[in-house]
Amino acid sequence: MKTIFLSCLLLFVGFTCYSQDQLTVASFLLDANQEEFVSFQRQKLYYFNSLPFDLPIIENLELRTETNEFDWRKQEYVLRVSPNSLKNIKTQKQYQESVKYLTEMELQTAFSGALKERYDLMVDLIYLKKILEVKNKQKVLFNDQVTLLQRSVDLIDFDVLELISVTHDAQENSREILSLKSSIRTVERTIQKMLKSDRPIVLAPNILPGIEDLKAIIVGIDEEVQMMHPELEVRSAQLYNVMLEHEMELSASSFSIGYVQAKYGYNENDPFKKKFFRWNWL
Secondary structure, eight states: OHHHHHHHHHHHHHHHHHHHHBOOHHHHHHGGGGOHHHHHHHHHHHHHHHSOOOOOSEEEEEEEEEEOSSOTTOEEEEEEEEEOOHHHHHHHHHHHHHHHHHHHHHHHHHHHHHHHHHHHHHHHHHHHHHHHHHHHHHHHHHHHHHHHHHHTTTSTTOOHHHHHHHHHHHHHHHHHHHHHHHHHHHHHHHHHHHHTOOSOOBOSTTOOOOHHHHHHHHHHHOSSOOSSOHHHHHHHHHHHHHHHHHHHHHHHHHOOOOEEEEEEEOOTTOTTOOOEEEEEOO
16 A cells, blocks of 8 residues: 555656646747846836936026125125027937837847747748658558568569668658757757756647647737837837937027026125126026
8 A cells, every 4th residue: 555655656756846847838939028138128128217307497506606706805696597598408309209209119020039039930840750650661661561572572673772772761851850969959959958958848738739739829919019020110219219319409509598697796885785687608
């Protein structure tokens, strides 16, 4: 009884470990979202969304004292304000929105590239394994044909050329099987490198998903299908950003007021301590 219980326990543990080592197509494709360059673009987008980049109406505000030009014993108080033009503020806001959109498209492009790479690997793996399955069946048929022809050597109508041809085909089929196994191993090592694991690649017990099944998984990952290609959107956003940068430079150079200051100087002969403004134009 203890032997039966121990055997069942070992079978259960073995089945559990085997199940944990299995690789599902959906999980492998979803892991594309964890690629380093995809994570970098996601953090970059989070940075742009979390910090305010709007230009303030007042760029700089200074309060300082200055010595009177004619009497160093007298102090003057200066309040200086450096404003931003409304056009510059609007252009800056448009620029930041465009940068956020560009980062979103770069994230989409990075994820699409990682997803395509994994999708291609999965298609190659499925295709090679299906071809290997066919070649293994052909190997059995070739071996049966060779065996049958070898047993019919003593017959009158025996054709030695047919035996040579079938033997050659069997050998060629064996070489193709070895080549397919080598290609499969190369693809599996690439997948293991992506997974950072050396566990065996097992897609499913005796079942391989077809190409249409893979397409259904891809559509299920991204529910909002982009009508425009992400790479084209990135190029368009980059050009738009360059145009906005040029507009900001023109807006900053055309805005003639560098700063506005108000100065107050104490005068013993002026009981009301009159104030006057000095405008500085660039």
